[in-house]
Amino acid sequence: MMNAETMIARSEVAATAQAPVLLEVSGLQARYGKVEALHGAALTVRAGQIVTVIGPNGAGKSTLLNAIMGALPVNAAANGRVAWLGHDVASLDVEERVARGLSLVPEKRELFATMTVEDNLQLGAYKRRRNGEANYMDQIDTVYDLFPRLLERRKQAAGTLSGGERQMLAVGRALMAKPQLLMLDEPSLGLAPLITKEILGIIAKLRETGVATLLVEQNARAALQVADYGYVLEMGELVKEGAADALAADPKIVESYLGLAKR
């Protein structure tokens, strides 16, 4: 029987299924020399959703995020399309996509180790500052509310943070650009299960503030727990999609991705 909490969660999913489309990707292809890393990937993220892409090592998950962000060229000749808020953004570079509301936290967190937490956060707002936005630091209170640990450590050098704190800082820095869609590449990588849970819990909180997330994860169990909708990527192809709770109950997904030790 459904309890009240489940019913609320389900009705929220139903509501987000009607929400406006933020990102629509279709026909994406990417290759590295002879390796075809993506063939024809297609996915949709709606406002207020957490969408996850799960899949094994080398499936093409990072490639997918990099292609969406503009760090890899999209093969337009093969009908590859990345539409953001209804507009094709294939001709825009990474910075222009950031300015339009897309933000990526790459797998390698790429912080400035000798700079303080706060200076790293400020760098996340660099583009807004350069564009002359007077209130370019307006997200810092939101970041500190979401990650009180970063507030406590704001004068500490980023290189001295723990792994979990570094991931928090990487996410916080991306939020300084005020994205509408946050893309996260393996936020659980190298982190203890409890810290992973904490970080994914914060992503769920972020949804309440209206920021959507596209979450790439090998930790399928944790990802499907927090997501509304999911896709399974295998060998460069999206082979399955569905509501996250339906995927988590799918025997094939359970066998391939959820069957063994709880992570």
Ligand SMILES: Nc1ncnc2c1ncn2[C@@H]1O[C@H](COP(=O)(O)OP(=O)(O)OP(=O)(O)O)[C@@H](O)[C@H]1O
């Ligand atoms: N710069 C590169 N040069 C050559 N091949 C690459 C490059 N980057 C990725 N690949 C190959 O493309 C395929 C997809 O890689 P990708 O990193 O996107 O997978 P992934 O699903 O993110 O894997 P992981 O979970 O291990 O990070 C792999 O076979 C990988 O070896």
